[in-house]
Amino acid sequence: MGDGSGADIARVTFPISGDLASLRAKVRAFLVRAEFDEVTEKNFVLALSEAANNVLDHSGGTGTLTMRHLEGRVVAEIHDDAGLLIDPHAGMKQPPVGSRRGYGIWLMRTLCDSVEILHDPGGSTVRLTMLLPH
Template identity: 40%
Template sequence: MVDHRRQWPITDDLAALRENIQRYAVQAGLTGPRLDDLVIAANEAAINVLEHGGGAGTLAISCDGGVVAVDVADHVGALPPGAVPGERPGGRADRGFGLWLMGELCDSVTIDQIPGQSTVRLFMRVDGGDPPAGGGAASLRGAHWA
């Protein structure tokens, strides 16, 4: 059981950041496609910081109560809560595409905004690999190419 929090600066060395996230998430118990999904989503959040969030920030990862949380904070604070699009944005060159993708890949995504800092929070349940009997927690996937 991993519950200590780890934190790294976001730089253009995304490969090292992905390895750190993957190593932590594996120790926390994530495997298979859900492990891949979290790494992809966290990478997208880091790209947004580099591209739109002032070019610097921090990524913190923790595990509490069977949920892995990845906090990706910039030093600008321009990204407001509720910025995660429910549908795939038409333009693929903007920040919205990455945010939409995070919402598709993770169990939930929230955004906290305080002056000078926006934090994207990604959540992934460790035991979420098997769909529950009721199917209520299964997220809608499979966007279609227009």
């Protein structure tokens, strides 16, 4: 699933498994080329980790992470086949104080420049975008 807005400078796809530490290491290695500052990189890695964790917790544990380095931005698409995430507005508001759930997508929206939630018969995709430094 591409966002249709430019040619890939680089592209990788990883399966999502219970080894989130390994996934984060692969993400950081991919982001080297993007030349994010330390805070931006950490924010993006955290957001991706939250999205991958949601796949493990809510969709039977199977999914993929596709990362694309495009002109001016990095786009990550976290896809699961279960398709349970259907609300494109999920995470728009901070969860109530004391809530035990609902922080993941809200955190992604807080950390990334853009978050889209897409749903089709093939499943659900969370698309996270981080703009590159000027």
